[in-house]
Amino acid sequence: MRKKIIAANWKMNMTQSEAADFVATFLLEIGESTEVEVVILPPFTAIAAVNGALDQAQHIKVGAQNMHWERSGAFTGEISPAMLRDLFVRYVVLGHSERRTLFGETDEIVNRKVRAAHEAMLRPIVCVGETLEQRERGDVEKVLGTQLRGGLARLGAKELHETVIAYEPVWAIGTGKTATAEQAQEAHAFIRRTLGEISDDATADKIRIQYGGSVKPDNARTLMTQPDIDGALVGGASLDPRSFAQIVQGAQEE
Ligand code: PEP
Numbered sequence: 001m002r003k004k005i006i007a008a009n010w011k012m013n014m015t016q017s018e019a020a021d022f023v024a025t026f027l028l029e030i031g032e033s034t035e036v037e038v039v040i041l042p043p044f045t046a047i048a049a050v051n052g053a054l055d056q057a058q059h060i061k062v063g064a065q066n067m068h069w070e071r072s073g074a075f076t077g078e079i080s081p082a083m084l085r086d087l088f089v090r091y092v093v094l095g096h097s098e099r100r101t102l103f104g105e106t107d108e109i110v111n112r113k114v115r116a117a118h119e120a121m122l123r124p125i126v127c128v129g130e131t132l133e134q135r136e137r138g139d140v141e142k143v144l145g146t147q148l149r150g151g152l153a154r155l156g157a158k159e160l161h162e163t164v165i166a167y168e169p170v171w172a173i174g175t176g177k178t179a180t181a182e183q184a185q186e187a188h189a190f191i192r193r194t195l196g197e198i199s200d201d202a203t204a205d206k207i208r209i210q211y212g213g214s215v216k217p218d219n220a221r222t223l224m225t226q227p228d229i230d231g232a233l234v235g236g237a238s239l240d241p242r243s244f245a246q247i248v249q250g251a252q253e254e
Pocket of ligand 1: 172175176213215234
């Protein structure tokens, strides 16, 4: 049985005080335990503030939105895996479509980061997804297959098991257009089959695959009922503690 994982991708939003206020309200909404795994992904500058506000609330984990693959050195402006560990970070999002399109991240770069994350005992959330143009050309499986095989190259079964995949159709990110539950399930089933080819079926069966792309309180539950959807990566709707709490609660009802 795969435990659902719901993550809040705050992107370049939230000062330290806003982050602390978010956590205080979110904890009141969500209570002292959750049946699903909840991860907050603040910008680097608000990670310490989120940790401080979470205090004893061990049921909420903290992640980062990116990192460099090297341990240290002359990489001005970058953050290393060890620096994230130092901040008690457990998860790191890698290969988000905004990093791929705005910052030129290739599958090879994503793969370096994914391997560096595992070396540092961080769990990567690896994003894959097609553009609208690629979907209309009938290239969804080709694009997802290439991103998965490239981004996950040279990982062992244990590392794959500890990797989370986020299927995020680019046309659904921040647009208000969600994939239908059927479209998302079809892509997730393809991703799981491909993971089986990359490793083996038993490993693929244990890997969690999140859906991301305009997830909101009113569509989260239907998406979560699909057999291969194991959670959500939430952007816009995760900036409001009440709406993010409703998404978490919707996932718990499944
Ligand atoms: C994201 O950027 O990971 C995302 C899914 O954003 P949104 O929920 O705003 O579409």
